[in-house]
Amino acid sequence: MIQTKGYAAQDAQTDLAPWHFERRDVGPHDVLIDILFCGVCHTDLHQIRNDWYPGIFPMVPGHEIVGRVVQVGAHVKKFKAGDLTGVGVIVDSCRHCDNCKDGLEQFCLKTATNTYNAIGRDGLTTYGGYSNNIVVNEDYVLHVSEKLSPAAVAPLLCAGITTYSPLRYWKIGKGHKLAVLGLGGLGHMAVKFGVAFGAEVTVLSTSESKRKDAAALGAHHFVVTSDKEQVTAVTASFDFIIDTVSAKHDLALYLSLLKTNGTHICVGAPSEPYEVPAFSLLAGRKSVAGSGAGGLPETQEMLDFCAAHNIVSDIELIAIKDVQAAFDRMVKGDVRYRFVIDMSTL
Numbered sequence: 305m306i307q308t309k310g311y312a313a314q315d316a317q318t319d320l321a322p323w324h325f326e327r328r329d330v331g332p333h334d335v336l337i338d339i340l341f342c343g344v345c346h347t348d349l350h351q352i353r354n355d356w357y358p359g360i361f362p363m364v365p366g367h368e369i370v371g372r373v374v375q376v377g378a379h380v381k382k383f384k385a386g387d388l389t390g391v392g393v394i395v396d397s398c399r400h401c402d403n404c405k406d407g408l409e410q411f412c413l414k415t416a417t418n419t420y421n422a423i424g425r426d427g428l429t430t431y432g433g434y435s436n437n438i439v440v441n442e443d444y445v446l447h448v449s450e451k452l453s454p455a456a457v458a459p460l461l462c463a464g465i466t467t468y469s470p471l472r473y474w475k476i477g478k479g480h481k482l483a484v485l486g487l488g489g490l491g492h493m494a495v496k497f498g499v500a501f502g503a504e505v506t507v508l509s510t511s512e513s514k515r516k517d518a519a520a521l522g523a524h525h526f527v528v529t530s531d532k533e534q535v536t537a538v539t540a541s542f543d544f545i546i547d548t549v550s551a552k553h554d555l556a557l558y559l560s561l562l563k564t565n566g567t568h569i570c571v572g573a574p575s576e577p578y579e580v581p582a583f584s585l586l587a588g589r590k591s592v593a594g595s596g597a598g599g600l601p602e603t604q605e606m607l608d609f610c611a612a613h614n615i616v617s618d619i620e621l622i623a624i625k626d627v628q629a630a631f632d633r634m635v636k637g638d639v640r641y642r643f644v645i646d647m648s649t650l
């Protein structure tokens with residue numbers, strides 16, 4: 305077994321703290337990656353707090369991983385030692401179901417293996433990227449361009465693909481008015497991709513203090529959702545809303561901001577169910593939809609698109625000892641716009 309150090313939550317009530325654990329040896333199709341950077345996703349906080357379902361503890365979170373290959377198994381074809389790589393939200397899937405065959409491994413009908421807080425197909429618990437190394441089957445590892453800052457690429461592995469994928473699926477671009485609800489890790493990537501695809505982008509935010517940043521990210525308009533006048537002014541004006549909010553909020557209000565036939569796309573994952581009054585859907589033939597991460601081929605496409613268009617996340621690089629303070633700021637919406645852990649501080 306491979307000796308690994310990381311930060312783990314021992315249960316849903318305690319903060320992350322240093323922890324030593326073991327990973328499987330490098331199998332014939334595995335790569336061993338020395339982790340350089342790992343993004344801090346709001347999902348990490350949901351998971352260590354059991355917001356969604358009871359977790360597997362001790363839990364090492366982290367699924368926005370960038371690192372260098374240090375060892376490859378005998379049959380590995382796609383990677384060699386020294387390659388810069390990424391690992392996102394899944395590390396395995398069944399490979400045989402219709403979704404896996406279609407490159408939608410994240411929706412594997414036999415359940416994809418999450419990068420952490422899961423039992424892998426080898427029977428071992430998976431541990432995430434708040435750690436110094438990881439062993440992953442080569443088919444679930446992505447190529448990362450040397451052209452971009454590896455720290456700023458890390459959030460692309462979750463925040464990036466989770467917003468890129470729905471924008472591509474609904475073909476959002478030129479001629480569309482897109483609203484991005486919540487300007488955090490996912491939200492700021494949705495703005496960047498929406499702008500890159502040619503949409504007219506409005507940020508809907510609770511934080512007036514993010515107005516300037518939204519413009520710097522390329523957004524064309526900014527609406528503070530607590531200001532009734534500003535909200536009324538955008539009634540029935542958007543083709544799509546991409547909703548990245550992590551806590552309970554009023555969908556009926558946002559559905560009223562969609563044009564006829566508009567679509568509200570949920571990518572945020574509050575722990576409580578949404579309430580959707582029938583009439584907010586009927587009047588105007590509106591849809592509420594959802595999207596989860598992205599499959600391996602689309603994640604590689606997104607990374608290549610970012611390398612070609614010089615798109616990365618806006619990050620605040622932190623030492624791992626400060627991760628709890630980063631969580632506290634994230635809960636307050638004080639994220640500008642993704643915390644990334646420098647793993648050399650572990």
Ligand code: NAP
Binds near residue numbers: 485489639
């Ligand atoms: P984040 O960085 O904390 O951003 C969330 C933003 O939502 C905040 O910055 C804030 O923006 C806004 N917000 C927070 N609480 C709010 C409230 N009570 N009412 C209205 N707005 C609020 O989080 P993230 O990492 O982007 O993740 C967002 C959500 O997506 C989480 O639930 C996460 O688990 C989920 N997620 C889903 C997927 C998927 O596959 N679908 C993948 C990754 C993450 P303003 O200050 O602008 O209001």
Ligand code: ZN
Binds near residue numbers: 345367
């Ligand atoms: Zn995530």
